[in-house]
Amino acid sequence: MSNLNTVEPFGEGFISALCPELILFAGLILLIVVPNLGSGKFRIPGTQTRVPWLLGGKRFKLTSDPRLPSWIAVLTIGSSFVMTILSFQDGVERTAIVSEGGTQLLMINAFSRVFELIFFGALTLAAFACMNRLDVKGVGAKLSTDELYNNRRQGDFYILMITCALGMSIVALAQDLFVLFIGLELASFSTYVLVAFFKESKAGTEAGMKYFIVGSVASGVGLYGLSMLYLWAGSLQLDVLAETFALSGSEALPMIGIGFVLVGFGFKVSAAPFHFAAPDAYSGASSPVAGVLATASKAMGIVGLLRILLIVAAPESSEDGTVWLVCLGLLSVVTMTWGNLAALGSTNPKRMLAYSSVAHAGYMLAAITAIGAWNWDETLSGDPGEAAIVVLTALMFHLMVLVAFKLGAFLVLSVLESEGGGSRLSSLGGLAKREPFLAVAMFIFMISLAGVPPLAGFMSKLLVIMGIVKVALGDMSEALATGSELGLSDVHWVWWLALAMVINSAISVYYYLRIGVVMFFEEPEKGRTGPLPAGWQVRFAILACLLATLFMGVASDKILEICETAAQSFNYNWA
């Protein structure tokens, strides 16, 4: 618990510690205010004097530009992203934001910074790409009512993007169940609306509605679990909960509480069987939003799970901690298998990607299970902390690179969507001829998802599998070196999770490569032979994803280093 800076709200160091969030907040206010700047005058009550106060009235030419909100949002989230990167430069100081009573509310460390990076990165790219997805007619054009509404809605959309970012980063920072839940709901509500944002299309509204209903139920269950934990420990503080859990974690109440929380976050990461709304939501939402759901939102769920399972119900604190371990292991296997099987036959590329994201959730849960498995068995003494950090590093790396290729794939679909539809496999037909760049990018995203070397997806999957195997083998490396006979029964059962991952990866190759076949070998759909809709922003975002996919595959050292620091800072009892 060394080197902990405590900062009171608005105290010294507050601004530097919460810089990205404060930028977001400022951006949020700007986004609300700026588009409303105009020649509005305020009449001082009781007089005829009108003081120009710039709000309302006839909008200025600049502020009436429908593109303005998008640029503000992109610059806001983008600068938060840059600030987060910059904060890594001189090492992230561990800083806690404490209330006046001394309770920790937020914690800034390398771990939270990495997740902020993931959230902001994904949202920046998505917001940027949305400039082409949400069509606007320029200033001065003769507008129909619908178009006018559409222009006015721009601000709403990007406000939701920013609140989403804000909520997610609060989840990453939260040290208190209450703050955690606030952040979670802020982000969730933003995404519910974002999914339903295209209210003209029936699918969008329906998907948003379903996502909202099912999500509310899951949140409710999760909240119920959190309240049980509070009931049991009498505190909302994560560290207090962890201490209490170490003392009396095997009681029924915390068990039930953790079970409920698992359901709540299980929905967020779309683990089976809580994933059902996800494919509907992904296919109903516009593609960049679906990309955010599949990357940033999922990462948020993972943060929540990590906090509850590895800090509160920390494996090292209790000998009976295995209760959730088996449960989570089963959940992970069911999730990855379910996701891959469902994706196999799916003919809607967006649903296919949704199921693939379910499968990826399974891989992540397997990684968390492995971390949880590290020193519970007598056979796994040795230096297991190291193994757990390896797995956590791999998990974070996986979440990071997922932004590159999963979001990238959704962005490619978004181009097709602007053309009129990306919900059929055949809409990808002949893409290689129509726009080779998109086809090649999509193909690389697909094989990266499948885990083909030397792409980022291979690296991350390999690291996760290696980490799990390392945990499973524990301190048996010595036994291996001396050549004594070891059977599978000597290996911890999490080894089977690694095997399940390998088998599932093999299955997944089928549907990922099918996309490539369609793009390169099949003819375009009727009437879709011409050039695709223009738009440099989305292509720029795709290019960025593509470069990241390639770069993080071959030159992952630096990023892995960051992830490792983050993993070490996650739980100070480990190091």
Place this chain on the structure above:
Amino acid sequence: MASSSDVILDSDMVQYAPLIILLPMLAFPVILFLGRVFNKNPFWKNTLKEGGLIALPVMAASLIISLLLINDHIGGFAGIKDSMNLLWVNTAVWDGGALEPVTLGFGIYIDHVTVMLLFVASFLCLLINIFSVGYMNTDPINDNRNHRFYAEFVLFCSGMLGMVLADSFLWLFIFWEIMGLCSYLLIGFYYERPSAAYAAKKAFLTTRIGDVFLVIGLVMMWDIFGSLDYDVIFNAVEDKEFMAGVSSSTLQWALGMMFIGAVGKSAQFPLHVWLPDAMEGPTPVSALIHAATMVNAGLYLVARMFPFFGAEALSGDLVDLAFIIALIGGITAVMAAAIAFVQNDLKKVLAYSTMSQLAYIFTGLGCAMYLANTLDWHNDSESHYIVVVAFGAALFHLFNHAMAKGMLFMASGSVIHEVHHAHHHLHHHDDHVEGEHDDHHDDDFDAQSMENMGGLASKMPLTATAMLVGSASIMGLPLIGGFWSKEGIIANAWRVAQDDPRFLLPAMCVLIGAGMTGFYMSRMWLKTFAGKPNNEVAAHVGPTNTWIKIPLFTLTFVTLSAIIFAGMGFTHWAPDSEYAFMSEKGLVEGIVYEMEHAFANSDSFFFILTYVAIAIGAVLGPGIAMSLYGGNLAEGEKAKPWMKPVIRLNAWVYSRFNFNNSSIAESGLTRALEQRLYIDYYYDMAMLKIVAAFSKKSAEADSAVIDGTIKSIERGSQSLSSIVRSLTTGSARDYILMISVGTLAIFFFLWGVA
């Protein structure tokens, strides 16, 4: 050139040696790419000759570097091997307990054998390149696709030169396979023609059979020596302590396996069937693959094995293999020559002649191997001389044959080219439409058949001369080209036969083969160039173009100069300082010595043998041919003065000794020969009955078991997938139900564990 006794250990040129391989290898993608991009571009087509003039400087550069390298090497020739290692991969082999570091590097290895092959390959590649520009680019059927030819051509040359320069059997094999691939591509250059496609496939598959054995041999070698580097292996072979632990019969098997690879590549019995069919490729390809370079690869491989036979530790252990090499050579020499008797296709005669002559070299190598293996040549200077001369004769024959055969193929190409043009001129003159391709093979006219030639000596003087000199060299007419080496091979075969009666068979074969060679080569020349034109087409043939003339002229000169090469010491081309190139005696003295040795041998047995061989090969064989074919030229046609005596002699013999050979021509043997002794037929039968049947069964098993399993897995997963997806009903109520189910399941598990 002054003889030098100084030993130059370091050759500056060695560091440039990789360029010999790299330049053509880099030219390959360049020509291919530019050819694709600039296809039909007039500059590309007319000025760059569709890549021909890119290949030309590259091959010239390769030749120049080769010559400098050879010069360097010969300057310090003392049996010193120059080698250089360019590190490639460091890896390790798990040796049961510990990891053993292994370096797989590419290096350059230069000794006397390398030097010989390097010159032959780079020199002929350049000449054939020149020839190709004259041949390929003037043929309308090749329009706009010659870049493919030149690209494959340079890659092929790169493969050949790489194989010669490589410093390990591994790299030899790699380049060997590059050549194999290129030969497949080049033979199938006219892939739209079924016969060419078939021939390419046949060549590829037949040599592949040999290659499989070669790989087995290499693996055995690795097993024995732990390395495939020449340096390592040849040093190990000389190391008596090491060799004491090596089973000589295993080694003999390994070498035997490698020899089978050589048999395939050099088209020896029983893997010879691909070579005649491979004449489907364009003529420069025939010259390149079948005369100058690729078929020599097998010989090179066998020549590389010399250190094994020469090793003291293995003395007398490898006799059987030496006999097999000589025997395969002997059989092929006679068989191919016999088939050549009845061929009417100009190029096919040359193809069989190639097989036959390569067989001579194999016999020569086999005998040299036998001598090296049995004689105590390391210590006894007389034995040493015998071994060196035997080995030198074989290598010298390789040189002579490559030069002469390259020339013959190019000359035949020139003939075919002009006959075809004359035919085209006569028959398509009126209705030829610009831009419309006409195929050679669209009618029954066969421009390669000697039946359509005759009396061309006056129309194509340079070609006829080149053909005459080349034929004389192959026949072994005294003083010309192959004579010097062929006599040596025959003499050595008999020398070995005196020692080991088993060798009587190959010895008889090469002696009889000499007479047969005399017959079929004379027949070919006479049918083509002497006598009267067989038809209207042959009467209208004109002289050929300059690009074709240059290599013909050069090679005629080289072939005629064989005596000078012999005098320079080519006949005892050996890894020894004692008999080093030019170091023993001066040029004139050398020539005199060779003459004396050839015509006035002090040993009466060899004295008689020499004259018997000359009588058979240079008098009897050609004499019979003259009595059957040819005759005077047509009225008013004048041959060049140096061809006049030949034609006059031919006319005299023809008028004096002509006899009716129809009974022989209709005999069963002739028919068998026309059918290539039915060997191809039986191979095809065997393929159909055994291999094809097996393949069919495999295919069935494949589709039923492997595909079936995969298909059923796929079907199963798809149906499972639809079941799983059917749970996603689209109704939020159901989703909440599933969440409840999941929650209950979680509690069930938590309960169960706790």
